[in-house]
Amino acid sequence: MDVGVSDFEAWAESRLPGLLRFAYLVTGSQHAAEDAVQAALTRVCERWARVRRADDPDAYVRRMVVNEHVSGWRRAGRREVAVAEVRSRSVDPVALVDEADAVWRVCSTLPRQQRAAVVLRFYEDLEYAEIAALLGCSETTVRSHVHRALTALRAALTTQEDR
Amino acid sequence: MSDDLELLVRESLRARADRVDTTAPLVGRARRAVRRRRGVRAGLAAVALVVAVGGAGVVLDGRDRTGVAPAPSPSPSRAVDPVEPDLWRTEQWQGLVVDVPVDWAWGPAPQRMSGGLRVCGRTPSRPYVGRPVMMSDVCGQELDPPAPTSPYVWLGVDLPTGTVDLGGGYVQETVAVAGTTLTVATDDDELRASILASAGDGGVCEPALAQVPVAGPVESDAATVCAYRRSGSAYALVYGAGLEATNAARLVEEYDASPAFFPGRSCDVGSADDPLEVVLVDVPGRRFVVEMEVLGCPFVHGGPGLKAQRRLTPALARPWVVGGLGTTLFGPDGGLGGTLDDYVR
Numbered sequence: 001m002d003v004g005v006s007d008f009e010a011w012a013e014s015r016l017p018g019l020l021r022f023a024y025l026v027t028g029s030q031h032a033a034e035d036a037v038q039a040a041l042t043r044v045c046e047r048w049a050r051v052r053r054a055d056d057p058d059a060y061v062r063r064m065v066v067n068e069h070v071s072g073w074r075r076a077g078r079r080e081v082a083v084a085e086v087r088s089r090s091v092d093p094v095a096l097v098d099e100a101d102a103v104w105r106v107c108s109t110l111p112r113q114q115r116a117a118v119v120l121r122f123y124e125d126l127e128y129a130e131i132a133a134l135l136g137c138s139e140t141t142v143r144s145h146v147h148r149a150l151t152a153l154r155a156a157l158t159t160q161e162d163r
Numbered sequence: 164m165s166d167d168l169e170l171l172v173r174e175s176l177r178a179r180a181d182r183v184d185t186t187a188p189l190v191g192r193a194r195r196a197v198r199r200r201r202g203v204r205a206g207l208a209a210v211a212l213v214v215a216v217g218g219a220g221v222v223l224d225g226r227d228r229t230g231v232a233p234a235p236s237p238s239p240s241r242a243v244d245p246v247e248p249d250l251w252r253t254e255q256w257q258g259l260v261v262d263v264p265v266d267w268a269w270g271p272a273p274q275r276m277s278g279g280l281r282v283c284g285r286t287p288s289r290p291y292v293g294r295p296v297m298m299s300d301v302c303g304q305e306l307d308p309p310a311p312t313s314p315y316v317w318l319g320v321d322l323p324t325g326t327v328d329l330g331g332g333y334v335q336e337t338v339a340v341a342g343t344t345l346t347v348a349t350d351d352d353e354l355r356a357s358i359l360a361s362a363g364d365g366g367v368c369e370p371a372l373a374q375v376p377v378a379g380p381v382e383s384d385a386a387t388v389c390a391y392r393r394s395g396s397a398y399a400l401v402y403g404a405g406l407e408a409t410n411a412a413r414l415v416e417e418y419d420a421s422p423a424f425f426p427g428r429s430c431d432v433g434s435a436d437d438p439l440e441v442v443l444v445d446v447p448g449r450r451f452v453v454e455m456e457v458l459g460c461p462f463v464h465g466g467p468g469l470k471a472q473r474r475l476t477p478a479l480a481r482p483w484v485v486g487g488l489g490t491t492l493f494g495p496d497g498g499l500g501g502t503l504d505d506y507v508r
Contacts, residue, residue, distance in 0.1 A: 012190040020187070021180035034187050041193035046360040103175035111384045122169065123176040138408055145384075150168055157168075 008048045012041055015058065023065045025119040028108050032069065040064035062124070063134045066116045106153045113137070117145035251361075252486075254292050255403035256318035258341035258370035262361035263316055267291055269487030271298045272317040272346075280321065284490075293317045296392070296401060298490050298502060314349035316358060322346055338362070341370075368403030368443075375441050378452040378464035378471065386411040388483045389443045390492055398441055402491045406483060411446035414482035418451065418465050424474040440492050444483045453480075461495040477507045 016037070023033035040061050044051050051057050107115055113135060120131045121142075128146075132139040251262040271284035272293030284298030290313045310331030320337075322344060327335045335348035336355060341364035349355040364370075368389035375398070386406040391398035438454035445451075452464040453475060461475035473479060475495060484507045494503030 009190055009194070012193070016190060017185035020185045020189075021183045024183045025176055025180055030184060033183070034189060038189045038192050038196075041189055042196045043360065045193050045197045047357065100171075100175040100178055103172055104179055107176075111382065113384060118172070119176065122172045123180065136405070141408065150172070153172065154168060 007052065008045055011052070011057070012044070015061070016041075019061065019065065022062060022119065022124065023069070025107075025123055026066060026112075026116050027069050028115075036065045036068040039068045059130070059134055062120075063136075066135065069112060069116075102156050103153060106149065106156050110149055110152070114145040114149055117142050118149045121146050253366070253404075254316070254318065254487075255366040255368055255400060256294060257343050257400050258364045258366075259318060259343050259345060260341075260363055260366040261316065261318070261345055261358060263292055263358060264290065267316075269294075269490050270315075271296065272320050273322075274302075275321040276302065288313070290314045291316075292487065293320075294401060294487075294491055295320050296491055297493075311348060314347075314351070314354065316348075317344075317346035319343045320346050340364070366403055367405060368400050370400050372398040372441065375438065375454065376443065376450070376452060377467050378450050379466040380448060381445060381450045382448075383445060384447040385445055386447060387443075387445045388485060388488065389445075390488055391441045391443075392492070393437070393439050393441075402486075402488045404486050404488070406444065406446070406485065410482040410485065411444075414444060414451065414479070415446060415449075417479045417482065418463065418473060421463075421473040421476070421479060423470050424460075424462070424472050425469055440494070442483065442488075442492070451483075453483075455493070455495055480507045 019037045019040070020033055023036045024030060027033050027036055043064060044057070044061055051060060054060055107118060110118065116135060117131055120126045120134065121128075126134070128139045128142050131142045135142065252265045254261055254263055268287040268289055268291040270287040270291040270293050271282050272295045273280035273282050274295040274297070281302040283296075283300070283302040286293070293315055295317070310329050311333050312331070314333075322337045324337050324339050324344070326337075329335050329348060332350040333348055334350070334352070334355065335346060336359065337344055337346040338359060339345075340362045345359070345362050347355050347358050349358075367385065367387045371394075372391055386408060388402075388404055388406050389400060390402040392401050438456040440455040442453040442455075443450060444453065449465070453461065454464070455461045455475070463473040463475050463479050465471045465473065480494075480503070484503055489504030489507060490502050492503040494501070494506040496502075496506060
């Protein structure tokens, strides 16, 4: 097997679980996550000779996953409503309404770039400058995204407590 | 409280992520997809070669590339590292998106007219992205064009798919993608392959509009500019790009500082219902709609209703006339002696 091919496959296989988890949080759907990651890996494979020499190939792929999600929405011409794909078999509506689900519900309603900023900040633990570079926007915009998301979450949790 | 909230978000996201199925064989699928793409392109090139050798290639003859050949440039662009996003930019045409080196210019590409393919405007003397639009009322057809001296990309040109040897080391390859065509000509195989590999559908703009949308509040937080030209009874995307935050803010400032404009005040609004060119400028939470028509009044709508209507001025146009948009649209002058770029200068 060509050294380059085995090199790409080894790199991609080691990154795949993390990429899928990241893509799921960004897209809200197992199916959309797999589509986005596959599209990103296909492009990386085509450019592997250059990607492997980059300072941070992982950041490059994460950006492609985020952009692929945006492009995918445009292609479909519709807004995707995230639905929790992984549920326990016995669904207790009352038990599901807990703080963790409130976070996911709020994230599901966020605009795409804002949601990506939240995931990159609180799941990938990136700095604001790194997130800005990855999303192609200013650091101020990233901070605004995160601030608005936390504000929405705080309001959702407060409403929940009042019930 | 804020730290507790952030901790909650982290734990929630992590718990959700831990439940994701990560067993899908995506790496293998990606490898197979790449092999299929390379096989298709090799097949097309082989077909083109067979037809050219057979002498049936009216359009596979380099001489049918048409257009005005670029003037000699200092040095052709070399392949840049595509993993550096700042070194590439994304071009859009209808449903097609493709990445090109960020320093490439914009220019005209051949259009199908009576008598064949013609280029309307001056072809840049350096690497460029061409669109089949009239950038000038002077249209030329080179009967025996010389080999190019710098690379180019053409979007949506009426050429059959295939590969053509242009001479001078240059190879021109046309592929069908996203319902249109993409043509790439370079003397650098790696650069050509990188550009072709970046092509796909999607983008920040809708490929077409059935009708002119209404301006006003939008849910999106994006900042984009999407330019359309009337095509039959609908509008086709001719240019799309992101908009810098400073430009978006400046547009809002200029709009807020402009007086409302009502029809009938020294302005012919006969074609207001069916403008030739429409530009949608989205800033976070809001959409502006610009309408331009030959010999008509150009408007900027900031919302529904006449009170949200402004007359377009160079100051109101400058924030969103970015990149190659200015040379792609006629603008308020309707192509009579200039493009939108001339209007905003």
